Amino acid sequence: MSDAAETPDLGRTNRLKQIKESTYGGLFAICAVITLLTTVGIFATLLADAVAFFSEVPFADFFFGTDWSPSPAGGGFEWGIVPLVIGTLTVTFTAAFIALPIGTLTAIYLSEYASPNVRSVLKPMLEILAGIPTVVYGYFALVYVTPALQATLFPSMSTFNALSASLMIGIMTIPMVSSISEDAMNAVPDSLRQAGYGLGATKFQVSTGVVIPASISGIVSSYILAVSRAIGETMIVVVAMGAQARMPTVNETVFGIPYFHPGEVLLDSGMTITVAMVQIAGGDLIGGTLPYDAMFALGLALFVVTLIMNILSDIIAERYREEY
Template identity: 75%
Template sequence: MSSDTDAPDLTRSGGIEKLREGTYGGFFVACAVISVLTTVAIFVTLLSDAVAFFAAVPYSEFLFATDWSPNTVGGRRIFGIVPLIFGTLMVTITAAFIALPVGTLTAIYLSEYASTRVRSILKPMLEVLAGIPTVVYGYFALVYITPLLEATLFPDISTFNALSASLMVGIMTIPMVSSISEDAMSAVPDSLRQAGYGLGATKYEVSTGIVVPASISGIASSYILAVSRAIGETMIVVVAMGSQARMPVIQEGLLGLPYFNPADALLDTGMTVTVAMVQIAGSDLTGGSVAYDAMFALGLALFVITLIMNILSNIVSERYREAY
């Protein structure tokens, strides 16, 4: 009686082949180890300087203060990350409203509607869009998008504003959503599509009712990775958004509930976590000072946020992954 352990060994048994395969395996292991060690080294570097920062600045001030002023000009130093987190979330959420639906619909078209020839042209063009330097997006937002918004919809918009920066961040992350989502949809077996057509479903019903639910794990992963990319974006917001950390004006609404007008925040300047880091790195602050160490505390906070997003992406991918 045969069993699974009786399966024949189909690998080559020659000494040279084993040595070659062992060399390849060792090389791949070395590459994996280098990747892990690089990540660990970045984390340790950020943590070591962040510890020095938190020795001088209380955690409560860093996490809950609503002002960010690392320089001594004009008053005492205040290291509150709240306005930076607000600016980061404002840009990220606005960009997500652009990138997620447009990227998903683009992926559906490429996977289900586009011909092979059209797909061979459009997909490389999307990859080129992803390869454009982000500083180009930033200057495009500053020179073209902001004047266009001022001349049409928002005459009171500031020269440096969060809205134009958010639009460009959203456009920049569209290729990430569309590419990963299209790969997930293309991996759905054609037998599922044919079963839908056999039951009388239209192409639209097959696309939205069969293909999209079957590839939801890949689509959700693309969403989270795109949001993580938007959170860490630097050059677009540096060029187009400005560098003033500010909180929105809180007003009292119905039943005394506080609220703020999103237009007040989007049409004016702001600051994200990455912009604050660039501002500190480009200033004349000396190394070893509290303000200089604040850059590493911000980097550690951004590292933790991105790590959580990536872990969430893996959890969602594993939870909803379909095996065919």
Template identity: 70%
Template sequence: MSSESESPDLTRESGLNQLIEATSTGVFALCAAVTLVTTVAIFVTLVGPAIEFFSNVSVMDFLTGTAWSPNPAGGSLAFGIVPLIIGTLTVTIMAGFIAIPIGTLTAVYLSEYATGRIRAILKPMLEILAGVPTVIYGYFAFVYVTPALQATFFPNLGTFNALSASLMIGIMTIPMVSSISEDAMSAVPDRLRNASYGLGATKYEVSTSVVIPASVSGIVSSYILAISRAIGETMIVVVAMGSQANMPDVQSTLLGIPYIHPADVLLQDGATITVAMVNIAVSDLTGGTLPYKAMFALGLALFLITLLLNVVSDMIAKRYREVY
């Protein structure tokens, strides 16, 4: 009698199962390849006309110019991206001031405080908020938010302004922050919470000292994704902020340090990089002209900015990811 115990064979020998496994692997690999090829194709599409554009316009003039006028009426062409970057950063930063704290606190409430019934109501409502077309947000900002601000806090607010657009973009990106952050917080093992409760910690202390630090990689990733979404927003900015690139006045402090007053940007109209691209695309400029190629230069700049943000997000996620 043999003393060796026979281990059960757990492998699947069925030809059908092997075919299903191989097919699934191929489908998943194909989907990943489509994503990679699409990204590379977008980059290649932008690079060619952008190189032709920079052969006529200096890169330094493009990056440091303070006037943007690709289709002037009787004037000279100007391809300075600075006013577009200022408009883009203004909208993005103000939207972040709204979406990041509100979205994070909403995620903490859903993950740690809300009952199952309340979570079942609030979570779908957030998803509905994320599914509202952006043009509706822009229309709401133009028709309701701007008049309300003019009648209360900012009587000198322009009809088209960056403040209303920023508020709506911030509200639009709240579901992205709250949903991803809530998923990251829910993934924290309950044993960490129970250990803290066993040591006498309150729910607030557990939320702020245990859950948030343990899920910080997912939370920061949601921030980067929301910021990337705000940078690429177009319709809200077109409807509520306008489409004219304006360079705000640069002032100097007593020490000679230049700065731009926030009111000169927030309370006036302006344009972002995406709006400038739309203006060129819908204008009567023909393909092959220098202003037309400027659209691809703007697209390349926007592509590199969002790529940098995603790389930073991936680095932060890897650096602070917790493995349980």
């Protein structure tokens, strides 16, 4: 008589299966190590040439200088990064002003209001924006957006300007905000929604008072990732914004606080840190020269800013993450 009441052995006793599982785990570990080593290698490469640059250019001249001229023509070399930082921050904040609210509202609609049929159509169409080459966005801004703005709102706008580039970067980053935010909202249990409806809340009240607070960590993470993406954008600003480092006129208020008019920066050409790197790389470079090393100093500055943004995103996500 067979002992049918015995508990079946559910363990993986098959030696071949154990070898396969160990192999998969090893492959995944190798991929993780390669990713880490790639990041460390990039940082080490940037740091090595940046150290050579800062051995000849003082930190104060680089971080607080207001003139940027990587070509010796004219007055010689100038390595002040301030106008590049102003151009980068202008583009980043203007793009964020467009992408963050639109992306969040789009995520709320797709998660809470859209029917499955509508969502199946709208979400792939929205994510197509993320697959369009950025150079196409740049030419669209130069050929269509800038002439439209010149003909309507800003007749004095320059052909190359920061506003058109910022609008296109904002549109390009909308899918990143909406997709990550929607995933975070979909992860909120339906029981929380049903509890809100049971208390008499409307769909709008549930969306804004229950779903968004419960998914705030994912939403904030999408914001920081989108801002990091905007900081590092290159082709759109190269095509639509121009490649001339401009230091805006600094004015002072009655309290002595310096400021510059946003329109002076948005409606005129300018240069971001990434454009400066492209400009240097497009010249006749010789390894070991000061312009060559300056490109790595700029890259290191961008790397550190992006790294800080991603670390901040992880901290916020971990701090406000809801576990159900």
